[in-house]
Amino acid sequence: MKLAKNLERLGTETAFSVLAEAKKLEAQGKEMIHLGLGQPDFKTPQHIMDAAKKAIDDGHHGYVLANGITECRQAVSRKIKSLYKKDVDPERIMIMPGGKPTMYYAIQMIGEPGAEIVHPTPGFPIYESMINYTGAKAVPYDLTKEKDLKFDPEKILSSITEKTRLVILINPNNPTGSFVEKPAIDFLAEGLKKHPHVYILSDEIYSRQIFDGKEMPTFF
Ligand SMILES: Cc1ncc(COP(=O)(O)O)c(C=O)c1O
Known part of the structure; x- marks a missing residue:
């Protein structure tokens, strides 16, 4: 019964619904440019494919x-x-076999009814879906109201209460494409030290896709 209730709260990654529709049209012979999923427009490098084959x-x-x-x-x-x-x-x-299982375990370990989890919006849909699944309260911080669609460290810190268990960050951001540089991340990290009851889930999946010689500020 409890599992069924949790499942009702589980969302989806709509990019996969878009992929399914696009594949249907492709099967009908329509030409497609796929912009739904975050798939690079180049093939997996040869040495990686060779290593995978060799391992088998x-x-x-x-x-x-x-x-x-x-x-x-x-x-x-x-x-x-x-x-x-x-x-x-x-x-x-x-x-881990990908980002979504990582989020599943991390959010599942920490989220429960009565807990609050701070997350970006708009954001990777899995964050909010998993928070809802655990029964925790999703506390969004809105990126659209900020300059350059970046997250505002002060706003994140002001969302923290004694019920907060986890803060989810993503930098560089998907879907806004914004990038928060080191001084702001240092400010946030310093502020988070005052909340030792709060865990951090730092999604840095796009950390190698920054440009102009900028430094990636990481939570390592
Ligand atoms: C913000 C973000 N985090 C993580 C991932 C990786 O998730 P997965 O490996 O499950 O595709 C993606 C992929 O789209 C993403 O956009």
Whole structure:
């Protein structure tokens, strides 16, 4: 019964409905330019495809550790070090099959009736869907009213109450395309230190898509 109630509150990522409609039209012979899902307009690089094929040929297709292949977690740790000069123990890294499962686990672990979760709007639809699913209260911060569609750290900090459990951030932003630079992120991080009961979910999926030599401010 409880599960059914939760499922009623579960939303969807409408980009997949758009994809389904576009595929139907394509099957009818219509030419399509897909702008629905965030799929790059280039193919997966050859060396990645080669490595995937080689792994299968070499027999790497059985169970692995639940938190991910050790060498993979070590490689992620090295990458974080080279990008952000931060040491993260591979034991604290978890390999996930995509963004949505990551959000599912993170929000599910923290959200429950009575809790508040602060999230961006407009935003990746999964955030609000998952918050509602857990029964927590979704507390949106509106990006459209801000200059350049960026989030305002002061507004985020002022949304925090004693019931807040999680703040969801995304930088660079989807869907607004805005980018919040280091001074504002430092200000936010400093402000969040005053709320040790609040967890941070920092979606930095577009961190390699910043331009003009700008520095990616990260929560690592
Ligand atoms: C803001 C945001 N976070 C994460 C993701 C990745 O999610 P997934 O790997 O489940 O496609 C996307 C993909 O569209 C996204 O736009």
